[in-house]
Amino acid sequence: MKHLLVTGGAGFIGSNFVHYWFTHHPEDRVVVLDKLTYAGNRANLETLEGDPRLRFVAGDICDAPRVQSLLEEERIDTVVHFAAESHVDRSIAGPEPFIETNIRGTFVLLEACRRYWEDEASDCRFLHVSTDEVYGTLAPDDPPFTETTPYRPNSPYAASKAGSDHLVRAYYHTYGLPVLTTNCSNNYGPYQFPEKLIPLIITRALEGQSLPVYGDGQQVRDWLYVEDHCRGIKAVLERGQLGETYNIGTRNEQRNLETVGLVCDILGSIYPERAEQFRSLITFVTDRPGHDRRYAIDPARIERELDWRPVENFETGLRKTVEWYIENRAWWQALRARQTLTFPSR
Template structure:
């Protein structure tokens, strides 16, 4: 299968590219190479004969038409997006332009290509989204997001992703474009860009800096190892039912404070400090405005219909992640100089 992957130099997209190439698929990696992208993420995959790279912004419709015409993909996996909630609070326009207008351009370019090719039955447009479109959950563990949970986005980021989800469904209903959708929980793992919680904690700990936790650390997330997510995405694009959405979760709910303490324990064991524990560096900071209390995914549909479950526990996945960051200092060192990394963002209004 030839896959056109947007955002393939980003965190989740690069995991998809690496796994797809490893499984023998051809991949066309379409990425604008904005601040969070890094071609080092796919350096090994790029050596494969079935790999091609196109530096294209999804806001550029003419460039997208050229890419489709040149490469003739069997399926699209649309991951390109602005995704950092704090940045969406400070600069929402980039999120509107990329996540909404960019998705519109992708849908129109894919539709023109699909219709021009005679509407092949095996073509797929797979839109990858987030559980944040569903809003915030109460503490009750019996309440989880399902595929029918009403949308209730709370930040510019989640609102822009909700809008893109609606566009994808509309293009399926109105034009018959063969689509599948997925909404995932919080990802973590190797190549995680160093502005998100897990890499921030690892790298601040190693640098002897405070480990910032919003509010009292009670906000709960369902944590999904990025390589498990990539596995699920490749399954959905090939086996998912047209027009259907699938929630992908890690089945690993943890509060932010629990997560940070687990990371500190792993670091204490793998690279102990001279004195004390890394947990001594934990610092509680003013909460993000509008911070959602809890996200939790009910993965029953993908488990029942496609037979998928995550392969690693949160403890196993976090240890793999810490070991990767310890072993790949040159990768993260050069990313720390990029705009906004290491700064507190999003203080004006709330992942």
């Protein structure tokens, strides 16, 4: 039986991971620590409410006494660290929360684990979930990012994640903390906050609103279905080499305009009477500052060493995602009613 602390477990990827983990490890104990900022949502874990295997704690990863007490009370042996400020546009408008949460928060967690695991670290794991944005941007003909690609972050968000990655690495080499790092490509799927590109396009299209596309829409992203990402994290936790980094991607490069068009086509197949309308809603808007042109991940290492492969291709994963947002209108309509959403950052 494992005792997991999942930070940011009420967010998009974190909540998907909690559901996925219980499906495959029903005997384990999971403690979710989440500050419940705008993107954290208790409703993401609603089906687990009352489950004795799950404890939810509303709290900040920067609260060192709270983190330390949770490790001790729950006898935590595995930390999966999702908690982060992650929206590029918000980091441009106000970078301070990104520095506080992504860098200081990661430091607090590392320090707490170092103290608590000092005599039993060999049986423990600290997995830090990061992003491909730390590597910067790629030219059209550049090879995809690998684990040895130099860091060149281009936004306050990416810089804060790069800083946290370096802290995690340092705690392994300096203190021997049993850490692992994953850098993933763009995730999509159920429970994603509807200001990110794919859910924003789905929800606005369903309501007949304009579909904003930055610049010329030719930015390239490598899309990863969230459950495939969870499977990758599980593989790294269970079989990854301590101190190492594993890039999780799908070799699935899509231009943003193509992605928006595919969402429209899937919606059109579900609502044929509105098929022509969906694409007519596409609207080009002024590009944002420092917009990275292309991301792409080479997942060869995790494929070769951990035998991980994605289950979903882009079209099957995207159709599942569209259908989920159609079936869960109350979930995203409640979020949109109480939040001011920005345009998508990816």
